[in-house]
Amino acid sequence: MPAPPEKKPSRIQIRNRRKIMDAALDVFSQHGFRGATLDQIAEAAGMSKPNLIYYFDGKEAIHVALLNALMTEWLDPLREMDAQGDPLQEILAYVRRKMEMSRQFPRESRLFAIEIIQGAPRMLPHLESDLKPLFDEKCALIAGWMEAGKLAPQDPQQLVMSIWALTQHFADFDTQVRVLVPDEVAGWDAANAHVETIFKAILTPKG
Amino acid sequence: MPAPPEKKPSRIQIRNRRKIMDAALDVFSQHGFRGATLDQIAEAAGMSKPNLIYYFDGKEAIHVALLNALMTEWLDPLREMDAQGDPLQEILAYVRRKMEMSRQFPRESRLFAIEIIQGAPRMLPHLESDLKPLFDEKCALIAGWMEAGKLAPQDPQQLVMSIWALTQHFADFDTQVRVLVPDEVAGWDAANAHVETIFKAILTPKG
DNA sequence: CGTGTTTTTTACCATTTGGTAAAGCCACGA
DNA sequence: TCGTGGCTTTACCAAATGGTAAAAAACACG
Incomplete structure (x- = not known):
């Protein structure tokens, strides 16, 4: 399972999670959960869609984290x-x-x-x-x-x-x-x- | 073009448009425009999806009418x-x-x-x-x-x-x-x- | 440098979604 | 009874969407 490591998150992980959360905040606050797409969030975060999934378990996980x-x-x-x-x-x-x-x-x-x-x-x-x-x-x-x-x-x-x-x-x-x-x-x-x-x-x- | 007639709307048209608008109000007010689906609206209105399109030009038209x-x-x-x-x-x-x-x-x-x-x-x-x-x-x-x-x-x-x-x-x-x-x-x-x-x-x- | 690990990308996939085509249904008048 | 025209459904489709697999790239560190 490619879930994010449970232990010490690396500097990259911290930075990218922040970037994702910030991008997700933009998108979710503008379209709501159902109206938001992973592609929008990925683009706003400046990374590819599968990379989001590498850091979060899925769309819902991002929303819940937020x-x-x-x-x-x-x-x-x-x-x-x-x-x-x-x-x-x-x-x-x-x-x-x-x-x-x-x-x-x-x-x-x-x-x-x-x-x-x-x-x-x-x-x-x-x-x-x-x-x-x-x-x-x-x-x-x-x-x-x-x-x-x-x-x-x-x-x-x-x-x-x-x-x-x-x-x-x-x-x-x-x-x-x-x-x-x-x-x-x-x-x-x-x-x-x-x-x-x-x-x-x-x-x-x-x- | 199967657009709804411009002239006198029949009784059925009036009734069904109302039903659609009411169903759409349910769905749009709960999920927003992007989060709502025509299938949801169709089911709430008790009719088939293409029938919605018969009465309204599309998802956006329903929303705008509302x-x-x-x-x-x-x-x-x-x-x-x-x-x-x-x-x-x-x-x-x-x-x-x-x-x-x-x-x-x-x-x-x-x-x-x-x-x-x-x-x-x-x-x-x-x-x-x-x-x-x-x-x-x-x-x-x-x-x-x-x-x-x-x-x-x-x-x-x-x-x-x-x-x-x-x-x-x-x-x-x-x-x-x-x-x-x-x-x-x-x-x-x-x-x-x-x-x-x-x-x-x-x-x-x-x- | 070399090797194992983390991070990122490319190529996909199954499902959902907005929308269309065309045939069927149904009431009603001639 | 047969059309005719408005209404409805079934069967689709192309695009979008959430998510996966696996390889490539970047990195850490002895």
Whole structure:
């Protein structure tokens, strides 16, 4: 079996796997799993199709590897939300980190979005095992803050999902945003400001 | 050429075109254009593949027909926003209509989302010609309301896009929502309430 | 340099896929 | 009853696609 060696990956292996993952991210995030072809990925990676198969067990393995890597990084901003910090600032900082990720990693955002929209056929287990516990933990934290009067009371689950909805929108619907708000830089600043305004408005506890 | 007749479509034609469009909506909204196959659509429509081609010129024609039909209906809620009505109530009513559409027509929402995420290859012209003018018109209307002191001042473009982001999220990311908030009914009610809270909070002018 | 290992390519293959040709079916009017 | 015209199916096809086999090339290292 020409599967990649289990032990120390060589420098070439590391480099080429990276190249493949990056190319696959391009292609999968633009066409989804079924719509993407190995030839497209191979060309984007600058190597031959059988060479992909040398490094990964197949199309699906590449996709799964991408999703696995993504799931970890993608949740980091939420993990950083600190129970010790100031509640309002913690949440606003989280919002800012998510907005920053949307701007810097739109491909990752879209890969994730397409996978979810299509029913998460390859990621449901990850959602249950990785996302759900973290989500519940942070919702509990936020609920605690609200009970302590540090934040305006509301449904923490809906709050977190609202953050996701708003922050990811600018990456996922970039094409539409660009048609409606042609000035990219101005649009981005305005989006940042608006999103911040929203969460300040609904989170600031009423004196 | 076996193209569908240009004149009066028969009852059978109407019925079958509907069936095809409905089946295609299922398949395209789940796999995207490239990931969908004519066989899938044919099976979902309960007819043979060549029969699809009898009614539509090909895969792309079906997709385009779907997007055309969608673009019209999809913008109706925004068109209904009335310059004569009470500003805050008009916007809240629009938000409610969009939420309702997300719940009732999740396939349409996903079809649209996938198309946009993938760069809108078949819809950019529509965005420019249909969406943009309406968007600009309604933004101007909202801006007027703000200047008149009827709404808290803010970027109208960002406001409208925020409405889209929040309302569509529940249709598009349904899979994720269901993992995190298993109780569908409760989740939906909470979402409605939360979204309404958000827009009341940021739109109510400060006395 | 020589030899064993890793990496890459060329040449294929079976299946899937969008689409076509042509014959069959079926309702309906003369 | 027989056509006639719209509708549907069966039988295909060429291209694309995921993947394999095996040889060639590049490399590591004594």
